[in-house]
Amino acid sequence: EAGVAQSPRYKIIEKRQSVAFWCNPISGHATLYWYQQILGQGPKLLIQFQNNGVVDDSQLPKDRFSAERLKGVDSTLKIQPAKLEDSAVYLCASSPPVLSISEAFFGQGTRLTVV
Amino acid sequence: AQSVTQLDSQVPVFEEAPVELRCNYSSSVSVYLFWYVQYPNQGLQLLLKYLSGSTLVKGINGFEAEFNKSQTSFHLRKPSVHISDTAEYFCAVSDSSYKLIFGSGTRLLVRP
Numbered sequence: 001e002a003g004v005a006q007s008p009r010y011k012i013i014e015k016r017q018s019v020a021f022w023c024n025p026i027s028g029h030a031t032l033y034w035y036q037q038i039l040g041q042g043p044k045l046l047i048q049f050q051n052n053g054v055v056d057d058s059q060l061p062k063d064r065f066s067a068e069r070l071k072g073v074d075s076t077l078k079i080q081p082a083k084l085e086d087s088a089v090y091l092c093a094s095s096p097p098v099l100s101i102s103e104a105f106f107g108q109g110t111r112l113t114v115v
Numbered sequence: 116a117q118s119v120t121q122l123d124s125q126v127p128v129f130e131e132a133p134v135e136l137r138c139n140y141s142s143s144v145s146v147y148l149f150w151y152v153q154y155p156n157q158g159l160q161l162l163l164k165y166l167s168g169s170t171l172v173k174g175i176n177g178f179e180a181e182f183n184k185s186q187t188s189f190h191l192r193k194p195s196v197h198i199s200d201t202a203e204y205f206c207a208v209s210d211s212s213y214k215l216i217f218g219s220g221t222r223l224l225v226r227p
């Protein structure tokens with residue numbers, strides 16, 4: 001079974017530029033998460049999708065961050081404009097259909113450096 | 116609201132010694148608890164999970180954890196650690212909303 005795919009693995013941009021990350025979850029997984037992990041901290045949930053609907057985006061800085069999940073499959077996370085404090089690893093995860101609680105499966109992440 | 120507390124930011128231990136990584140959670144509803152491990156430049160990998168049933172949960176790589184509802188804890192243990200266990204360990208809690216919240220992590224440093 002293929003895992004959660006993320007791209008790019010690394011990205012360096014200047015502040016005020018825009019950037020986008022892509023995530024392809026495990027086939028059939030209904031729930032998709034985006035997390036931000038700042039160096040030395042635990043992952044912080046940015047947004048949670050159930051199929052293509054948003055379940056929770058309370059911690060997403062909506063003035064600069066946006067995310068979508070087209071057709072309930074792939075997802076993109078965008079930052080525009082980026083700030084220095086956005087430097088972090090952005091992790092995508094997915095979990096199986098809603099009828100059962102299960103663990104989330106994580107991609108390897110995208111390391112963003114804003115200079 | 117759910118929250119997870121990992122009081123120890125770093126735990127140094129000698130190889131072949133036992134280790135316990137502490138995790139306490141805060142939730143007003145039924146909870147589901149997880150331990151994940153993160154190796155350098157990698158994503159998170161599930162070690163073990165508690166969904167229901169037996170409060171003692173066994174996971175991969177010889178780790179186990181015990182769910183204690185009265186103390187709202189889910190501590191991770193291993194009787195004998197290896198150098199290869201050096202990594203960051205994260206405790207996480209979820210509920211029926213499927214929202215998955217992580218603690219701040221504990222760095223396990225195994226010394227020869």
